[in-house]
Amino acid sequence: MPALHDISASTLLPPATDQAWLRTLREHQVLLDNAGMGIVFIRDRVVVRANARYAEIFGYDSHQELIGQGSVGFYPDQAAFRALGRAAYPVMSRGRTYHTERQMRRCDGRLFWARLTGTLINPQDTTEGSIWIIDNIDEQKNIQLRLDTALREKQALLDNALMGMVFLTQQRLTHCNRHFEQMLGYHPGELVGTGIEHWFSHPQDWQRWSALLAQGQASGGEVLLRKKDGTTIACEVRGQPVNPAQPDGGTVWIVLDITERQRTQAELAQAHEALEQTVQERTQQLRETVNSLHHEINDRRKDQERIYWLAHYDPLTSLPNRTLLAERSSQAIELARKEQTPLAVIFLDLDHFKHVNDSLGHRVGDALLVAIAQRLRAVVRERDTVCRVGGDEFILLLPGANAQGAERVANKLLEAARQPYQIEHHELTMAPSMGIALYPDDGTDFATLNQAADVAMYRAKLDGRNTYSFFTPEMRAQSVRALQLENALRRALEREQFTLHYQPQICIATGQITGVEALLRWQHPELGAISPAEFIPIAEDCGQILPIGEWVLREALRQLQAWRKMGLMLETMAVNLSAVQFRQPQFPQLVTRILQESGLPAHALELELTEGVAMDDPRAAIATMDELHSHGVLLSIDDFGTGYSSLSQLKRFPVYKLKIDQSFVRDLDDDANDRAIVSAIIRMAQALGMQTIAEGVETSGQLAFLREQGCTEAQGYYYGRPMPATQLQALLAGATGSRA
Numbered sequence: 001m002p003a004l005h006d007i008s009a010s011t012l013l014p015p016a017t018d019q020a021w022l023r024t025l026r027e028h029q030v031l032l033d034n035a036g037m038g039i040v041f042i043r044d045r046v047v048v049r050a051n052a053r054y055a056e057i058f059g060y061d062s063h064q065e066l067i068g069q070g071s072v073g074f075y076p077d078q079a080a081f082r083a084l085g086r087a088a089y090p091v092m093s094r095g096r097t098y099h100t101e102r103q104m105r106r107c108d109g110r111l112f113w114a115r116l117t118g119t120l121i122n123p124q125d126t127t128e129g130s131i132w133i134i135d136n137i138d139e140q141k142n143i144q145l146r147l148d149t150a151l152r153e154k155q156a157l158l159d160n161a162l163m164g165m166v167f168l169t170q171q172r173l174t175h176c177n178r179h180f181e182q183m184l185g186y187h188p189g190e191l192v193g194t195g196i197e198h199w200f201s202h203p204q205d206w207q208r209w210s211a212l213l214a215q216g217q218a219s220g221g222e223v224l225l226r227k228k229d230g231t232t233i234a235c236e237v238r239g240q241p242v243n244p245a246q247p248d249g250g251t252v253w254i255v256l257d258i259t260e261r262q263r264t265q266a267e268l269a270q271a272h273e274a275l276e277q278t279v280q281e282r283t284q285q286l287r288e289t290v291n292s293l294h295h296e297i298n299d300r301r302k303d304q305e306r307i308y309w310l311a312h313y314d315p316l317t318s319l320p321n322r323t324l325l326a327e328r329s330s331q332a333i334e335l336a337r338k339e340q341t342p343l344a345v346i347f348l349d350l351d352h353f354k355h356v357n358d359s360l361g362h363r364v365g366d367a368l369l370v371a372i373a374q375r376l377r378a379v380v381r382e383r384d385t386v387c388r389v390g391g392d393e394f395i396l397l398l399p400g401a402n403a404q405g406a407e408r409v410a411n412k413l414l415e416a417a418r419q420p421y422q423i424e425h426h427e428l429t430m431a432p433s434m435g436i437a438l439y440p441d442d443g444t445d446f447a448t449l450n451q452a453a454d455v456a457m458y459r460a461k462l463d464g465r466n467t468y469s470f471f472t473p474e475m476r477a478q479s480v481r482a483l484q485l486e487n488a489l490r491r492a493l494e495r496e497q498f499t500l501h502y503q504p505q506i507c508i509a510t511g512q513i514t515g516v517e518a519l520l521r522w523q524h525p526e527l528g529a530i531s532p533a534e535f536i537p538i539a540e541d542c543g544q545i546l547p548i549g550e551w552v553l554r555e556a557l558r559q560l561q562a563w564r565k566m567g568l569m570l571e572t573m574a575v576n577l578s579a580v581q582f583r584q585p586q587f588p589q590l591v592t593r594i595l596q597e598s599g600l601p602a603h604a605l606e607l608e609l610t611e612g613v614a615m616d617d618p619r620a621a622i623a624t625m626d627e628l629h630s631h632g633v634l635l636s637i638d639d640f641g642t643g644y645s646s647l648s649q650l651k652r653f654p655v656y657k658l659k660i661d662q663s664f665v666r667d668l669d670d671d672a673n674d675r676a677i678v679s680a681i682i683r684m685a686q687a688l689g690m691q692t693i694a695e696g697v698e699t700s701g702q703l704a705f706l707r708e709q710g711c712t713e714a715q716g717y718y719y720g721r722p723m724p725a726t727q728l729q730a731l732l733a734g735a736t737g738s739r740a
């Protein structure tokens with residue numbers, strides 16, 4: 001299509017004729033109408049002519065409609081119209097074509113983009129009008145706009161991406177974003193044109209990818225990129241051909257700096273390792289804590305078991321103690337009550353166990369107790385309880401046992417006790433005294449049954465030991481009395497309730513008083529006179545015999561010395577000695593000291609020992625006797641004939657006199673057996689070089705028999721009852737031995 005100014009300059013020249021003119025106009029009109037673009041001729045801002053395309057572009061039905069219309073109406077508003085005029089006319093008036101793209105307005109008011117080309121008919125005279133060629137480029141403009149937007153977005157993406165973006169062609173960087181340049185420390189544009197070897201630390205990485213890229217596939221991995229300063233950074237790169245169908249048309253790369261990520265990962269790995277370590281340590285600590293807790297719980301459980309055991313068992317014999325016995329007794333009594341069954345309690349006390357401790361030491365004593373405990377346990381049934389309640393005291397709880405059953409057990413225990421115990425090199429025999437109490441007759445609770453059995457045991461001891469005794473109601477009264485006496489005894493010495501009575505001992509041959517026996521008397525303000533036969537065993541049991549016995553010894557010798565100083569010559573003062581006193585390790589020293597205090601010679605004192613004292617532990621007894629004898633103290637055996645003195649032992653005792661028990665003397669007049677016994681004792685004593693004294697002599701007939709048998713001395717009511725010191729003093733003063 002010819003340019004508008006060409007048309008004006010050549011084809012718009014006036015024709016020679018009207019016909020020719022009209023033809024030319026028609027030709028022009030056809031030309032204009034068939035032009036692909038809108039063409040308009042404007043003069044004085046009014047449309048003079050326009051082609052059909054122009055009318056079509058602006059929404060008119062025909063170009064005739066446009067003729068005479070103001071050109072301002074084709075623009076969005078006055079301002080746009082004026083702006084175009086201001087821009088176009090300076091150009092066009094210089095004879096040049098003005099090109100522009102503007103928004104224009106269709107007749108229905110819709111705006112559209114148009115490309116305008118304006119030319120003045122006569123650049124020297126603008127009033128001749130102008131020709132405008134207009135093309136609707138709305139669609140093109142929209143595409144352009146979208147493209148621009150896309151490009152701007154892409155650029156924004158490139159500029160603001162937090163990763164490097166690189167475009168390569170033939171392994172040369174065509175362009176990249178700012179981030180990539182900053183990653184490698186380059187100024188903007190500095191990398192354009194550089195080859196990959198410029199910033200690839202190991203270009204061989206590229207070789208690995210090139211095959212894939214050549215096939216139009218994506219590739220990439222972790223590589224080291226070299227920065228401008230020579231240092232490297234770890235990057236993750238991902239590239240692919242811009243157009244997979246045309247692999248050599250360039251590639252685009254996304255580059256991510258993973259130095260920080262790797263550092264973080266390393267730190268994470270380190271932290272993880274540290275955490276793992278800590279977890280392992282904590283797990284170990286936890287395991288150790290759990291273990292130690294386990295041990296602690298075990299220890300605590302063992303402690304609790306031990307505490308329970310100690311609270312309920314006797315540590316020496318491992319037998320139940322009184323606490324456990326009380327628990328089991330309560331349960332057994334409850335069961336006996338419910339099921340109406342019998343139950344027995346045996347209180348067992350070992351006779352003279354203390355001697356073992358005193359003479360052989362506690363080690364032997366303990367071993368003996370353990371052996372006894374085992375033997376006791378072996379005698380009874382599984383369901384019975386054997387308990388150790390004190391030094392040598394045991395209680396047996398026999399559920400289901402009646403009197404016969406309990407008696408059977410007691411006999412079995414006595415039988416078992418007859419077998420000697422072998423403790424170290426000692427062969428020991430230990431007899432028990434037992435008291436038996438029965439449920440419900442003797443008590444319906446543990447304390448009462450226990451007390452009843454204890455009282456019965458005490459009776460068994462009085463009955464000569466090594467036996468058993470059933471509880472009777474009378475015993476309870478006696479035990480109350482015993483308790484009463486025990487309490488009173490503890491204060492008797494300090495309250496000076498004791499006195500000594502003296503009974504003369506007469507030489508049968510001369511009728512002279514050779515000595516006296518000191519006999520203890522206790523006058524209690526409320527209880528009255530209490531027999532030594534009753535209170536001495538109680539004093540022995542509770543230990544009071546020691547201070548009392550010492551007082552007797554001191555008082556008797558003081559009295560003898562007092563009499564001697566009065567000129568009343570008495571050869572000896574006989575003092576009864578309790579077994580408990582005799583077994584005191586320091587007893588000989590005590591006697592020596594008291595003798596020294598009295599100022600009397602040792603042979604002025606005669607100690608009367610019972611057979612039992614000597615026989616329980618002959619070896620120790622002999623040692624003590626020897627020591628006393630070596631000091632000059634006289635020793636005699638009291639109540640001779642009632643015990644079990646072995647003749648072989650007797651001959652080894654340094655005793656000078658046997659005192660024939662009054663039980664043999666009492667019936668001498670009538671009983672041939674007693675006469676035979678007394679006669680035998682006297683002869684035996686004579687054979688051993690010992691003197692004899694008969695106690696309890698009450699009749700002249702008794703005295704006659706004794707004299708006849710060669711008995712040395714006599715003592716008894718026949719000569720005089722035990723009497724206060726003043727009375728004996730009077731007797732001594734007037735004594736002439738006339739009754740001999």
Ligand SMILES: Nc1nc2c(ncn2[C@@H]2O[C@H](COP(=O)(O)O[C@H]3[C@@H](O)[C@H](n4cnc5c(=O)[nH]c(N)nc54)O[C@@H]3COP(=O)(O)O)[C@@H](O)[C@H]2O)c(=O)[nH]1
Pocket residue numbers: 503517518519520531532533536552576577578608638639662695696697698715716717718722
């Ligand atoms: N360890 C100590 N024992 C002592 C002491 N004082 C006494 N006793 C012992 O007490 C038992 C009872 O003594 P007692 O009641 O004094 O009886 C003595 C005499 O009174 C009594 N006796 C004396 N002559 C006759 C008599 O002709 N007939 C008769 N029925 N009784 C008589 O005999 C007891 C003498 O006892 P003994 O000579 O000792 O064997 C008694 O066992 C005393 O030993 C003490 O201080 N310590």
